[in-house]
Amino acid sequence: MKTLKFLIEKEFKQMFRNPLIPRLIVLFPTMVLLVFPWAVSFEIKNIRIDVVDHSKSTYSKRLTDKVSASQYFILHDTPPDYNTAMLNMENDKTDMILEIPSSFDVDLVKSRDSEVGVAVNSVNGTQGLLGSNYIMQIVNDLSSELRGELTQTLPPQLRASMMHMPKIDIVPQYKFNPALDYKNFMIPGFMVLLLTILCGILPALNIVMEKENGTINQINVTPVSKMNFILAKLIPYWAVGLVVMIISITLSLLIYGLWPAGGVIAVLISAIVFILSVSGLGIIISNYSETMQQASFLVMFFILILVLLGGMFTPVSSMPAWAQWIAAINPFNYLTDTFRMLYLNGSTLADVSGNLLALGVIAVILNGWAVFSYKKRG
Amino acid sequence: MSTRVIEVTDLTKKFGNFTAVDHITFDVEEGEIFGFLGANGAGKTTAMQMLCGISMPTAGAGTVAGYDIIRENELIKRNIGYMSQKFSLYEDLRVWENIRLFGGIYGLTDKVIATKTDALLERLNFREERNTMVKYLPLGWKQKLAFSVAIFHEPKIVFLDEPTGGVDPAMRRQFWEMIYEAADQGITVFVTTHYMDEAEYCNRVSIMVDGRIDALDTPAELRRQFNADSMDEVFRQLARKAKRGD
Numbered sequence: 001m002k003t004l005k006f007l008i009e010k011e012f013k014q015m016f017r018n019p020l021i022p023r024l025i026v027l028f029p030t031m032v033l034l035v036f037p038w039a040v041s042f043e044i045k046n047i048r049i050d051v052v053d054h055s056k057s058t059y060s061k062r063l064t065d066k067v068s069a070s071q072y073f074i075l076h077d078t079p080p081d082y083n084t085a086m087l088n089m090e091n092d093k094t095d096m097i098l099e100i101p102s103s104f105d106v107d108l109v110k111s112r113d114s115e116v117g118v119a120v121n122s123v124n125g126t127q128g129l130l131g132s133n134y135i136m137q138i139v140n141d142l143s144s145e146l147r148g149e150l151t152q153t154l155p156p157q158l159r160a161s162m163m164h165m166p167k168i169d170i171v172p173q174y175k176f177n178p179a180l181d182y183k184n185f186m187i188p189g190f191m192v193l194l195l196t197i198l199c200g201i202l203p204a205l206n207i208v209m210e211k212e213n214g215t216i217n218q219i220n221v222t223p224v225s226k227m228n229f230i231l232a233k234l235i236p237y238w239a240v241g242l243v244v245m246i247i248s249i250t251l252s253l254l255i256y257g258l259w260p261a262g263g264v265i266a267v268l269i270s271a272i273v274f275i276l277s278v279s280g281l282g283i284i285i286s287n288y289s290e291t292m293q294q295a296s297f298l299v300m301f302f303i304l305i306l307v308l309l310g311g312m313f314t315p316v317s318s319m320p321a322w323a324q325w326i327a328a329i330n331p332f333n334y335l336t337d338t339f340r341m342l343y344l345n346g347s348t349l350a351d352v353s354g355n356l357l358a359l360g361v362i363a364v365i366l367n368g369w370a371v372f373s374y375k376k377r378g
Numbered sequence: 379m380s381t382r383v384i385e386v387t388d389l390t391k392k393f394g395n396f397t398a399v400d401h402i403t404f405d406v407e408e409g410e411i412f413g414f415l416g417a418n419g420a421g422k423t424t425a426m427q428m429l430c431g432i433s434m435p436t437a438g439a440g441t442v443a444g445y446d447i448i449r450e451n452e453l454i455k456r457n458i459g460y461m462s463q464k465f466s467l468y469e470d471l472r473v474w475e476n477i478r479l480f481g482g483i484y485g486l487t488d489k490v491i492a493t494k495t496d497a498l499l500e501r502l503n504f505r506e507e508r509n510t511m512v513k514y515l516p517l518g519w520k521q522k523l524a525f526s527v528a529i530f531h532e533p534k535i536v537f538l539d540e541p542t543g544g545v546d547p548a549m550r551r552q553f554w555e556m557i558y559e560a561a562d563q564g565i566t567v568f569v570t571t572h573y574m575d576e577a578e579y580c581n582r583v584s585i586m587v588d589g590r591i592d593a594l595d596t597p598a599e600l601r602r603q604f605n606a607d608s609m610d611e612v613f614r615q616l617a618r619k620a621k622r623g624d
Binding site for chain 1: 427430431432433434451452453455456458460462464465466467468469470471475478479480481482483484485487537
């Protein structure tokens with residue numbers, strides 16, 4: 001135990017003397033939280049749209065205005081016919097075409113029913129899907145406005161019968177993230193990403209650096225226990241991770257007004273368990289690598305798997321079964337879920353205890369392996 | 379009859395088909411300065427690493443400081459010091475911090491470390507360099523420091539793997555004075571070297587050729603056996619037979 005003190009002292013000194021690492025610990029979370037939440041978003045805005053208006057009526061003009069006034073669309077052009085619009089789409093000048101038939105106004109007045117045509121460039125599937133949904137909303141909106149107005153113009157007896165026509169509206173209530181702000185959803189994920197990168201990559205490069213410098217041999221001829229050596233490598237990354245978390249929590253409060261409803265202590269506790277598991281993974285990689293190059297490639301590969309199969313960008317529940325199995329042993333998945341619960345759902349430590357238990361088991365296995373795979377004798 | 383601190387029989391290490399160390403048998407007595415000579419690639423470093431417990435022998439048996447080299451390698455490590463070919467103190471730690479780290483690893487207390495550090499820096503004339511980062515020390519100084527760190531915990535045996543590579547004759551001379559001081563304190567010195575003048579300083583030398591020990595005796599006796607004027611000539615006669623190149 002006494003040896004551990006000397007080893008940890010050494011690790012901290014080396015970390016602070018590294019010209020890059022202390023700066024990285026502060027700058028990295030700052031950059032990520034300032035920039036990424038704005039850029040990495042599945043909200044699709046600024047879809048370019050061409051409106052082909054064959055009707056040229058007051059109603060069609062209103063629809064066009066409504067579309068161009070929407071924050072989701074940019075009215076690119078109003079070409080005279082569909083083919084011109086299609087040409088625009090083929091030349092990537094527009095993403096969507098809204099075609100209003102010539103009978104639009106007549107149909108609306110006479111039969112209170114009309115159709116519009118929509119063509120979407122679905123190369124980007126999300127954009128295609130969301131774009132057509134947005135247009136549908138706008139058209140529905142207009143049609144209910146018009147229905148209201150037209151009803152006013154009807155003779156009283158007909159108006160009464162109209163009033164009795166059943167009309168079903170779906171009124172969604174968005175729980176936990178009422179403004180449907182995508183940033184709120186992503187920020188807890190970015191915190192996990194930060195921890196994974198800093199507390200995964202740094203330890204992965206650490207032991208292999210001692211191998212390259214030859215200092216590992218000097219350690220191996222001493223009676224230092226494997227457990228102490230690995231612990232001394234792990235503990236400084238707890239400190240790094242906690243600093244990163246404190247910066248992240250503060251920044252997301254100051255910039256985005258986001259505060260963990262489930263308590264900041266719960267967030268920190270789950271972070272600590274998580275850091276232990278990714279640092280353990282980093283050390284395993286370091287133990288099996290001979291050079292920095294090998295270690296960096298390996299750690300990149302594993303971090304990619306952790307992140308992409310970790311439920312940050314796409315929900316685990318919609319992955320194929322094999323990917324869900326990977327997610328079940330993926331610490332990233334458990335912490336992303338935990339942070340989102342703590343931040344958005346207002347869950348408490350008790351609610352996330354299942355996740356914490358899973359993280360704890362993963363951490364014990366990985367670090368046991370880390371100690372085992374560190375060989376003092378070749 | 380003095381005690382044997384190193385005793386090995388038929389020690390062998392194979393890497394795949396390559397036999398780096400081929401059934402070597404020898405012993406080293408307490409307080410001895412034992413020279414371990416051989417051309418590049420003769421297997422000196424591998425043999426030494428097996429004795430230090432950082433390389434697992436493929437075959438053979440032996441004891442170092444009374445402990446079995448196969449089963450009790452971690453116990454051996456409490457009783458030895460090691461300074462490697464590749465200079466291996468921490469470059470990004472200060473002089474005193476390196477001393478403190480290795481002192482701590484061998485279980486010395488803060489107080490003992492502090493007292494001994496002062497005495498050591500005084501003896502080496504290193505007081506001014508106490509806070510210098512090791513990477514800024516000249517090579518000769520680094521080697522002196524590394525040697526001092528290797529014997530800081532007063533081991534029974536110190537293993538030196540080409541400790542004087544790359545420094546001038548004056549510096550080597552000073553280094554050997556330090557080795558003699560250590561030997562006077564009763565520390566057994568096991569040293570590999572390329573310099574044949576250094577071989578003359580040893581009590582006994584062994585010469586490895588292609589993984590085997592081809593000669594082992596006092597320098598004077600070896601010169602007589604090979605009918606040579608210097609160790610250099612002895613070495614050349616033996617090395618001529620070597621099949622492994624550099």
